[in-house]
Amino acid sequence: MTVLPETTAGHEASAVADLRAVLGKAAQVVGADRVTHPDDETHGAPVTTLGPNVGLYRSRAVFGVVRPQTAEEVRRVVELFAIEETSARLHAFSTGGNWGLGSREPAQDGAVVLDLSGLDLIRDIDVAQGWAVVEPGVTQARLARLLEGSERMLNVTVSSAHTSVVGNALDRGVGLRHQRVEDLTGLEVVLPSGELIRVGWWPEADRQTPVYAHGLGPSLVQLFVQSNLGVVTAATVRLLPRPEALRVVRLNFTPDKLEAATAEVRRWVSQGLARGVVKIYNEAAARAYDSEPGQYLVHVCLDGTREAVDALSGIVTVEAVKSGLFSAVSDTDASDPGAANHDVAVRVERAYAGDPDPTDALFEAKMGRPARRLDEEGGFLFFLPLVPFTGAALARADELIEQVRAETGMRCGATLNALSADVVDCVVTMKFARDGEEAERAHRALDRLYELFTAEGFIPYRLDIEHTEWADRLAAGTGARSFARRLKDAVDPHHVIAPGRYA
Ligand SMILES: Cc1cc2nc3c(=O)[nH]c(=O)nc-3n(C[C@H](O)[C@H](O)[C@H](O)COP(=O)(O)OP(=O)(O)OC[C@H]3O[C@@H](n4cnc5c(N)ncnc54)[C@H](O)[C@@H]3O)c2cc1C
Structure with a gap:
């Protein structure tokens, strides 16, 4: 059963009618079979949920799911939400494999979800120059397969081969060669007004320009990473030289x-x-x-x-x-x-070497089940702090993990990813049985990890949907968060795009 948050339980008849109207118009854009309407039986309020998630985070009440298939459909849907009278806000995901941090879930209740897995074109690719233009539904397996035997390779993660290249990069995911965000050279973004723009580097039809993300002036690609300033409909990504x-x-x-x-x-x-x-x-x-x-x-x-x-x-x-x-x-x-x-x-x-293994053998060995059954059957949480790359700091991180085990009984996995000679991405994982007290213990352990690691200065670089307040708690008092809010208000005055995990 869905426990309705106050904001949705007390939904007024006019708001319900507005929401129905905008979802009806969205159905005209994407096709009626590509919109999931709220379950009307839920206390009369128009909410549904996305189903279980592997983190066992509380399922958010959502007002519906829209599954566009083209960038133009995304643009028209966003525009609808910008001009129609509705308080519902949009939350986008690519393939929704954000396991351990919330999977497909929005950070807050009351969103309409944009499932972009149907935008799955590899629009263009130039192996010699080392770039590809991909949509959010393009998986690492598909892009890597295209490059087999070529002089280029993809920087792949050790998550499922069937997760999105774009979605992972937008959350600052980490590949085996470096942090994925370094591969993002350009983004196609639908702004909250419904305007579609391109930032960073994009291929030109009649001349070859060097692949370079920053252009002149402020570098805009990073504005849309871990961000709720727009919905990304495509990206240019770097293909790395394949070593001999x-x-x-x-x-x-x-x-x-x-x-x-x-x-x-x-x-x-x-x-x-x-x-x-x-x-x-x-x-x-x-x-x-x-x-x-x-x-x-x-x-x-x-x-x-x-x-x-x-x-x-x-x-x-x-x-x-x-x-x-x-x-x-x-x-x-x-x-x-x-x-x-x-x-x-x-x-x-x-x-x-850039082959993400389409059989997911190692992934399944770790998780005990295929990726497609993870959200229904698995129990898994992630905590992702950065730790200085010194023996002493890493030993201290290990002590903190041991302290959490002593306090909660939760044994954590830890993978230390050296992002450089100075910084380690310390991936702390917890696997647990879904039923019984283990899930509760794992969540208690997660809370303690946040407290202990941040007190030590080991701050997370990605957040899960239950710990979004840490974005404010961790910001140094230098005005950066308030500047980010002013930017959001300027770009999205009607708050068309839902609050995310970081803002
Ligand atoms: C065993 C295991 C191993 C893993 N290994 C790794 C690893 O090596 N490296 C790593 O980084 N992660 C890893 N993960 C975590 C996770 O599975 C990956 O990060 C995965 O790529 C995220 O799923 P996704 O690509 O479907 O992204 P999504 O879930 O689709 O997107 C992630 C987030 O980005 C934002 N977003 C996505 N698309 C858009 C868009 N088009 N517009 C605006 N915002 C958007 C949303 O906030 C969304 O929640 C692992 C998980 C497990 C269980």
């Missing part, structure tokens, strides 16, 4: 070596020995990679020409052995069919 050779060195270390071993790995990153995102998994997170039980696991990617990879792998292996910090070091797991974790090692190398 690639190898992932696997290392293990025992928990007592955490501080020293991560400091050593940081040294390699700072000296340019590693390529892409070095990943360090704690014991719980390492399990899905067939790693030694009770040990941390490190993946260091090396790529370039074959000679460069041989040389780098020799250097890293010698440094690792010389340090005396690692209990196992191997650079042959993927090339040696006899290696115990050969299959996993091959999948890991392929992912670093």
Whole structure:
């Protein structure tokens, strides 16, 4: 049963009629079968829900779902909400795989949801120049498949292969090569007025301009990332040069070596020995990679020409052995069919090389079920703080995770993604059974993670739908949040686009 928030339960007859009218007009734009109307039996108020989500966050009351298939349909629907008399606001998602942070859910009650998965064109691609123009419904699997055997590759994440390239980048997701937002070079955006604009770099029909996101003057692409200033209908994304050779060195270390071993790995990153995102998994997170039980696991990617990879792998292996910090070091797991974790090692190398594995084998090993059943059956939460890349800071983050376990009984996975030699994206995960007290315990643990990590200065770079107030709590008092609000008021005076997780 949906528990109605006051704002929707007390909905007046005129507001209900206005909403019906605007949804009726939206149906004329996108087709009646592409609009889900509210369930009229819910206390007479026109609300429905999007169904279960894997985070077990409270289902938001939504006023309907509209599923356009073209950018022009999105533009006309947004325009309708701008000119019609309705208090409903729009919340957009791409493929809705934002698992652990809220899945498809809006941050607040009372939105009309724009499901953009039907905008699924790869509009244009230039492999030689290294760009593609993709719509929100284009998945990493589809774009990567187009590039197979070419001189370019996609920076893929380790989420399901069937998640959106655009949706992930708009939430500042992290790929295996770098943070996805670095791949966004241009955006096509429907503004709250219904005007469609393009910012950043876009291909031109009759001349070739270099791919460069910033243009002249203020750089506008980032305005629409983690933002509620517009609805994105397409993006130009960078395709990276494909390395001639690639190898992932696997290392293990025992928990007592955490501080020293991560400091050593940081040294390699700072000296340019590693390529892409070095990943360090704690014991719980390492399990899905067939790693030694009770040990941390490190993946260091090396790529370039074959000679460069041989040389780098020799250097890293010698440094690792010389340090005396690692209990196992191997650079042959993927090339040696006899290696115990050969299959996993091959999948890991392929992912670093831009193949997101359409079978989702590793993803399913982690989650215990296919992506399409996750929201109905799974229990999973994410907490995503940034931590300075020093051995001491990472050891402290580990202590905080242990403190949360002691307080709540919740054992967390942690994956440390080195975004640079200075910053680590510390992905804290909690898997739990949906029924019983485990879900409640996981949410208590999530609250504690926010409190403990932020008190230490380890602030999250992505928020879930229940912790949106942290965007204000964490902002330094420098006027930035109030400037962002003034921008929102100027661009969206009638608040056509719903409050999101960040503003
Ligand atoms: C096992 C596992 C592994 C994961 N690994 C990773 C990983 O390696 N890296 C990572 O970053 N995440 C990871 N995730 C988290 C998540 O699954 C991915 O970030 C995923 O790509 C998000 O789903 P999506 O692409 O469908 O985006 P969506 O859910 O469609 O979009 C995300 C958010 O962006 C905004 N948005 C989306 N589209 C638009 C639009 N067109 N206009 C305006 N705003 C929009 C909305 O706020 C939306 O909530 C993982 C999750 C799991 C369970």
